[in-house]
Amino acid sequence: MEPIQDFSSLVSRLRALKERKRVVVVCPNDPHTEYVIIRSLREGFADFLLVADTPHLLNAEYIRQQYPDHVKVFEASSPDVAAQEGVLLVREGHADVLMKGIINTDNLLRAVLNKEHGLLPKGNVLSHITVAQIPTYNKLLFFSDAAVIPSPTLAHLDAMIRYNVDVCRRMGIESPRVALIHCTEKVNEKFPFTLDYVTLKERAEAGEYGPMFLDGPMDAKTACDSHSGEVKGISSPVVGHADMVIFPNIIAANTFYKTLSLFGDANMAGMLQGTTAPVVVPSRADSGNSKFYSLAFACVCSDTKK
Amino acid sequence: MEPIQDFSSLVSRLRALKERKRVVVVCPNDPHTEYVIIRSLREGFADFLLVADTPHLLNAEYIRQQYPDHVKVFEASSPDVAAQEGVLLVREGHADVLMKGIINTDNLLRAVLNKEHGLLPKGNVLSHITVAQIPTYNKLLFFSDAAVIPSPTLAHLDAMIRYNVDVCRRMGIESPRVALIHCTEKVNEKFPFTLDYVTLKERAEAGEYGPMFLDGPMDAKTACDSHSGEVKGISSPVVGHADMVIFPNIIAANTFYKTLSLFGDANMAGMLQGTTAPVVVPSRADSGNSKFYSLAFACVCSDTKK
Numbered sequence: 244m245e246p247i248q249d250f251s252s253l254v255s256r257l258r259a260l261k262e263r264k265r266v267v268v269v270c271p272n273d274p275h276t277e278y279v280i281i282r283s284l285r286e287g288f289a290d291f292l293l294v295a296d297t298p299h300l301l302n303a304e305y306i307r308q309q310y311p312d313h314v315k316v317f318e319a320s321s322p323d324v325a326a327q328e329g330v331l332l333v334r335e336g337h338a339d340v341l342m343k344g345i346i347n348t349d350n351l352l353r354a355v356l357n358k359e360h361g362l363l364p365k366g367n368v369l370s371h372i373t374v375a376q377i378p379t380y381n382k383l384l385f386f387s388d389a390a391v392i393p394s395p396t397l398a399h400l401d402a403m404i405r406y407n408v409d410v411c412r413r414m415g416i417e418s419p420r421v422a423l424i425h426c427t428e429k430v431n432e433k434f435p436f437t438l439d440y441v442t443l444k445e446r447a448e449a450g451e452y453g454p455m456f457l458d459g460p461m462d463a464k465t466a467c468d469s470h471s472g473e474v475k476g477i478s479s480p481v482v483g484h485a486d487m488v489i490f491p492n493i494i495a496a497n498t499f500y501k502t503l504s505l506f507g508d509a510n511m512a513g514m515l516q517g518t519t520a521p522v523v524v525p526s527r528a529d530s531g532n533s534k535f536y537s538l539a540f541a542c543v544c545s546d547t548k549k
Numbered sequence: 550m551e552p553i554q555d556f557s558s559l560v561s562r563l564r565a566l567k568e569r570k571r572v573v574v575v576c577p578n579d580p581h582t583e584y585v586i587i588r589s590l591r592e593g594f595a596d597f598l599l600v601a602d603t604p605h606l607l608n609a610e611y612i613r614q615q616y617p618d619h620v621k622v623f624e625a626s627s628p629d630v631a632a633q634e635g636v637l638l639v640r641e642g643h644a645d646v647l648m649k650g651i652i653n654t655d656n657l658l659r660a661v662l663n664k665e666h667g668l669l670p671k672g673n674v675l676s677h678i679t680v681a682q683i684p685t686y687n688k689l690l691f692f693s694d695a696a697v698i699p700s701p702t703l704a705h706l707d708a709m710i711r712y713n714v715d716v717c718r719r720m721g722i723e724s725p726r727v728a729l730i731h732c733t734e735k736v737n738e739k740f741p742f743t744l745d746y747v748t749l750k751e752r753a754e755a756g757e758y759g760p761m762f763l764d765g766p767m768d769a770k771t772a773c774d775s776h777s778g779e780v781k782g783i784s785s786p787v788v789g790h791a792d793m794v795i796f797p798n799i800i801a802a803n804t805f806y807k808t809l810s811l812f813g814d815a816n817m818a819g820m821l822q823g824t825t826a827p828v829v830v831p832s833r834a835d836s837g838n839s840k841f842y843s844l845a846f847a848c849v850c851s852d853t854k855k
Contacts, residue, residue, distance in 0.1 A: 377812055379811075379812055379814075380812070389732070390732075393739065393740065424800065424804065425800060426695070426696075426799055426800055426803035426804075433699065434699065462803055462804070462807050463803075463804045463807040463808055463811070464807035464808075464810060464811045464834070465807075465834075467811060467812075468811050471811075471834045474833055474834045475833060475834060490800065490804070491800055492798060492800060492801070493732055494730065494731060494732055494796070494797055494798060494800075494801040495798070495800040495801040495803075495804045497732035497768055497769075497801075498730065498732075498768070498769045498796070498801045498804050498805050498808075499804050499808055501768050501769040501770035501771075502769055502770075502804075502805055502808040502809060502812075502813065503808060503812055504770060505685075505769070505770045505773060505774050505777075506683055506685055506686070506773075506808075506809055506812070506813030506815070507808065507812035507813055508685075509812070527780055527781060528770070528771075528777045528780045528781060
């Protein structure tokens with residue numbers, strides 16, 4: 244499989260599948276979410292299960308009338324009930340991806356994380372992956388965690404790497420290059436996460452993550468710019484060529500996200516991982532385009548369950 | 550005074566001064582440092598005191614021969630002695646700015662931070678300020694701390710704000726707009742620095758920092774993009790118009806630096822603060838251009854002492 248190197252190829256890949264992906268949307272009644280649903284229906288890669296709370300049922304019905312063979316509508320008495328019903332549809336095997344509409348993220352996550360009726364298997368880490376399409380980088384760049392885990396422990400970092408390596412392979416990157424981010428190349432016990440990095444490198448070298456390259460600590464520029472590596476006299480399969488960067492705290496990852504978006508002219512997509520199906524949780528400030536590509540990204544990375 | 554809004558104006562401002570700035574350079578014998586010295590001499594805004602270790606004395610002599618009225622050369626038996634002599638020249642009032650040449654940063658800092666013979670007054674916080682010239686932002690953007698303080702305490706944050714506000718005023722920004730960075734707008738005791746932010750806002754409102762605007766927590770995009778503020782329904786004199794952003798940890802600030810530089814096509818300059826004179830400590834990977842503007846920035850922000 245050729246690697247997917249830009250967002251438009253996400254859609255081509257989905258259109259080449261034999262079966263459409265099945266997407267549950269909780270509270271689909273805001274302009275951006277409706278745009279994402281209609282655009283996906285036009286592209287023809289997804290069927291939708293729209294769970295709307297009663298006052299907003301008509302918006303969902305209007306979409307169903309346009310695409311009656313590919314949209315089902317479910318009524319819920321409140322947004323919280325809509326979240327529970329959406330999660331149940333995934334649990335019962337009726338859908339491959341869960342997407343947030345206008346419901347508050349915390350309310351959706353309450354249903355997703357419910358210990359008895361949710362989507363996170365016991366012991367799994369919930370984390371977020373972003374994929375960035377940057378005009379001045381020659382491939383897609385994946386990173387974690389800009390949204391969920393404040394200060395990842397070794398177990399969190401290990402889980403992120405496993406999830407993200409799996410995502411890379413689904414995107415056609417057989418041996419992803421993973422950079423562990425710090426502000427220097429020095430391992431230093433004053434920054435305990437750099438000691439975790441040493442452990443993660445040992446695990447990678449022992450083959451625990453399958454075919455891949457992992458290196459760090461290094462800074463974000465060294466990870467993505469081979470000239471920086473040359474100046475510093477360091478080289479590895481990762482330096483200058485990262486497919487994925489892992490940050491030691493959420494502020495750094497979020498700053499990377501926001502800076503790429505605002506000053507790097509990048510397009511971003513993202514989803515939650517660790518759940519039995521990808522969960523798409525766009526932010527208020529995301530563009531309609533970004534929300535659409537987030538859904539396409541989640542669809543490419545989902546299993547089709549029956 | 551008109552605000553300085555780009556790097557070339559730094560040099561114009563310096564050329565308009567009646568007196569040249571006096572700069573000590575410790576171990577000035579590498580190509581980038583020589584380039585910075587020669588370019589500054591050509592622009593005519595600085596005189597240089599070059600402290601070279603014996604094996605490299607000839608390089609410094611060669612510069613002095615070209616500009617005999619504006620360059621003095623001092624011989625030192627080793628780089629560490631050169632650092633001590635450079636610091637002494639500043640302490641004795643012979644120079645306004647200290648600049649690192651090819652000496653290791655740790656070795657220079659040992660002399661700068663020496664309790665008896667150094668440049669950091671007792672009780673002062675040492676911090677780093679970066680100024681970025683970003684093609685897609687309509688003014689210079691100042692930020693801390695990408696280089697020195699790993700996890701700033703309230704006292705550190707307070708010092709950074711005081712230093713950086715002073716720098717902004719020297720750059721002609723009378724009422725700087727300061728954003729305190731997080732990944733959301735929520736104050737949350739799980740992120741203790743957001744509680745410090747509340748205290749800092751109270752101090753700003755009480756006038757402790759003079760005329761300025763301070764707001765946060767907010768993310769890096771909200772600080773610099775008014776559209777993001779509109780989408781989130783928040784507005785303040787800071788949102789979308791930050792002159793300065795303050796980060797809660799060094800990894801986030803360093804990631805901001807590296808991402809702006811690599812993907813935002815930004816030029817960067819920086820210096821250490823808290824010392825009795827600015828200290829310019831360029832990184833190996835900085836361009837000659839960046840090192841030159843760092844020196845110009847430090848010269849604009851220095852006092853001329855006699």
